Amino acid sequence: MTSPTPTSPHTLAAASITRVMLRVIIALIPGLAAYIWFFGWGITINIAFAVLVALGAEAIMLQLRKRPLLPFLTDGSAIVTAVLLAFAIPPLAPWWITFIGIIFAIVVAKQLYGGLGYNPFNPAMVGYVVLLISFPREMTSWVPTLSFSPYELSFVENAIFIFTGHLPAGLAIDALTEATPLDTLKTNLGLGNTVSEIKSQLGLDEATSRLLSVIPIFGAIGGKGWEWINGGFLLGGLWLIYKKVIGWQIPAALLGSLVSISVLFYIIDPDLYASPVFHLFSGATMLAAFFIATDPVTAATSNRGRLIYGVGIGILMYIIRTWGGYPDSVAFAVLLMNMTVPIIDHYFKSRVFGRHGD
């Protein structure tokens, strides 16, 4: 019995950061499955590459900062950042897009701020915004859902394109990509069309659209394919809440405020403003609500604070989507709310047991 005297508690729950991150990754699987189903295997190449780059960048930075490698490489946080950013990068984007985004996210947004736990801004979103601003063309060229792609790239062809830029003979990149549903909606609204017109043109059933050789990008409720991907993220997110990996406050506040504000404008003019359901099931809404805004490091900490934080992101998302310069808005909304976290934390503390109103 050698005895340094450690203090209580002498028992600990099996919680660990690695376990938290692992669960987050598991919860992404349904969304990923839907993604692969609709957009092909390109995403998996992006994810694998992003993870490798992230771990490499993390290792180099830890070495430079003289921090222990093993605990930080195995905590899983770099992997989650990499996976989330890979989801936000178009499946046919060249490798250097992913590379630059990840390097910026890990090196600048995370490690230069002090590494795990110290970054005020969500690293994946910082990486995404850097890419979106620097390479808008590459970042907005998405592939249509597979069934309407003129050519279905194989896994290998996809990988070759990402890393070398070579397509199978006779194919041009423009033939393979298109704008996202949110982007299309925005562009067409800008051209003076109403939501229902756009939808009737672009939301046809498969047979008709084949006949008219129009690619349908609007599904039953959201963007074509995107509604399923969002559904997958919703499922995974609910599981995270059930497992108490995340609280319900941020997702509920975010989705609640997004629905409220879109209902309001939808009632005012359904021709100018997309429906709340469309907002919920298009773009990165669910990914944002359950996986990005809930990043604990950069979110508010008290439960009331988290509600405010979630509401802020939801409203900003709607504002930027509707009146801003970019079709989707998750990254900007999240980063803007990241800035407000210290103030939210300062003003929204929980009431302490046995104390009143302070």
Next chain:
Amino acid sequence: MRQTVNRIRRLWKFRGGVHPPQQKNISTSAPISPAQLPERLVLPLHQHIGEPAEPIVNIGDKVLKGQMIARPQGYVSAPIHAPTSGTVIDIGNYPVPHPSSLSATCMVIHSDGDDRWIEHHAVEDYFRLPPSELRNLIREAGIVGLGGAGFPSYIKFNPGQQKAIQTLILNGVECEPYITCDDLLMRERPQDILSGLLIIQHALQAHECLVAIEDNKPEAFVALRQATEDYDNIEVVQVPTLYPQGSEKQLVKVLTGKEVPADGLALNIGVVCANVGTAAAVHNAIHRGEPLISRNVTITGSAIGSPRNLNVLLGTPMRELIEQCDGNLDRIERLIMGGPMMGFALHRPDLPVIKTTNCILAATAEDLPPQRPELPCIRCGACADTCPVNLLPQQLYWYSKHQNLDKVQEFNLFDCIECGCCSYVCPSNIPLVQYFRFAKGDIWTQEREKEKSDIARRRHEFHQFRVARDKEERQAKRNRKKAALKADTAAAERDKKKAEIQAAIERTQTRRQDAMKDAEMRRSSYQGRTRDHSTAGNAGQQPENSSDTEQK
């Protein structure tokens, strides 16, 4: 059990809490058995909250079992009694079970093996005694809270002048993992607990009594239900298992829905809590006349061959108890007094059992969490979600770590009950409670230093004041003297002046009189020619008369 169905009491919830693995049935299979009589007992004078007791016997004195050997000093204190008969062989410094691992003054008794009682009596008809006398008997019996804190019970059982005690809560929650001494006591001695409860109720004049038992102790619940069947104002309440429900403030909230003010006592809202073991000790003191000289202790943990509960004389070395329960001292990785959530590690196994020793947890590596490195906080908020006091442990951690002692107090550091929930759930393995204890210690040191410097400052200020005052006094004295001197000269001058004036007046008068005389003479000589009138008489009146005459 019939009542279980009939009576449904509304329960409230406190926020947070955790469910650590119970590990209770390790030690519940055997009944409570008496521990062997030790040869040598070491009794610290400080086994309770408050002032240590003061020895009233000398080295070499023979003492009998139950004889008071140290008396309380001051209000918040408790006496110590000899747990067995024998000789006091030393009064001096010995290692004691305390988080600091320091030594403290102890009385050492060498047992004579006879275990002979001092003459003692039961109190007859305690309910005829005034509550204050009853409290005095409880004080004399050396009873302190046996749940772990060790606060002198008689103080708790004093409702004061104006406070009406609505609810007396008997705490049989025992929410810490591993510990089962209250559980077994409730199973085996429900009548003693009831009897103690009635005495406490009388002392407090409490309206209703609740006995709270967590639902992981069904046998204890049934035993107490049956024991209290005939009492309308006593209710045995089953509460859902949740750590730290045994904490007084949390339990009060669960049972009454009321929150004890952060800077107040349960008494402030008309509630008093006592542990079931304390109630049994009160029963022993009143109905048997026996002071607190033994207690039930759970001997458990993976290093113990036959874990169970023993009734142990205070002062018995823990090592002997571990050996009696087939423990293997070599296998002990960490020896803990109390439970794994709030207990503290002991630095050696030969420390004595004291009044607050509810459990000896001889933990091996299996019982303890694996060593994991402390990682940065990821602000996940798991700690805040489990904090039963609604604190924000991550903010407290942040400020504690950076020694921002003002900020930690702003975030109510001193409301922390150190229950360990936050550390328990932290995915970054941050020993949060340790940081908080450290910060508290720092603040206390700072306060003490501030107090010291305050005293020094006051002393200095007084010194300055005194110097200034003395100076002023001296100045004043000097001024007075000067003034007096001045006054003297002034008076003299005044006298002189007066005299001069007088002289001048006199001179003038004389001159005038002379002049008048001359004039008179001249007039009378003139008048003498006109009428026969003599001017003989007072010279002083002369001019008046003359003027009168002139006016006429």
